[in-house]
Amino acid sequence: MNFQIKRKLLQMIAFGCSNAHLLNFKGGRLYTGKWKQFCNPGLNCYSCPAAGFACPIGALQAVNGSRQFSFSFYVTGLLLAFGVLLGRAVCGWLCPFGLIQELIHKIPSPKRKLKKGFLYVKYVVLVVFVLILPVAVTDYMGMGKPAFCQYICPAGTLEGGLSLLLAHESLRKAVGTLFSLKMAILVLTLCGCVFFYRFFCRTLCPLGAIYGLFNKISFIHLEVDSHKCVGCGKCKAVCGMEVDPVQTPNAAECIRCGACVDVCPTGAVCLTCRTKSSHTRPI
């Protein structure tokens, strides 16, 4: 079984585990059990009726913007642990919204390459909307709002917003300009995903930005055996994230999907959690 089949299976299992409470869609209720104090490693809105865990980006903003705390050791620790252990393998193998984007990308259409400048937008989103605004802009009670969730997150609009609005008439009556803005971002994101592989992950996702920072040190990483590599360029050509695994095997954009491992004719590229021989290419 190649990496792509294994990955799709694990993505579907992760999607199912993250959204196990399907019956909640019927009444528009949320799961309220204790598991929701734990964060999902991938992006999955906790206001989705089926969600069984908290969204790490939502949780980070909630604690940082709360009256009691201005820094979340708990969520930062979880993100640090996921990052060091898995890096962006979380995006490639476990993220529910990543799977949605990949399925949308299968819609037949001309596929485009993303300009490099767009890749840096997600770092601005992380710093401004996730780290600064929830702490800096507070109400009269000293509470900040989750700015990324409020103004940008298309996962929240798709998984939480639409399903809850369908179930609750009272919420439908409250729809206004903000929801229109979020719907526009959702539509743009989904259209972007048709033409660009994982458009949201690469341009806007603050979680991808965080995990990308750990790719150089994460336990799961790519290694390229320079003795076996024949320089055919197939790995670079097959990479949806537009990474060259031979030159930068642990680039921040690599989601460890393993497509390069599958396509390598000499077995030079390897996805591993162990540091192997000395003739592997350094980062």
Next chain:
Amino acid sequence: MGNNIKTPLRIVCLFTACAFIVHGISRGEALVVLNKAVNICLECIGLG
């Protein structure tokens, strides 16, 4: 980055992560997360 730097860095990061998680839980952050996650977040769904 060489492997002689990476391995200790990974271990330091993991220990830091564990310490952060324990400290965060001990001061009640997990309850803040739970409280936020079990109620409909109007900001998340575009109404807040």
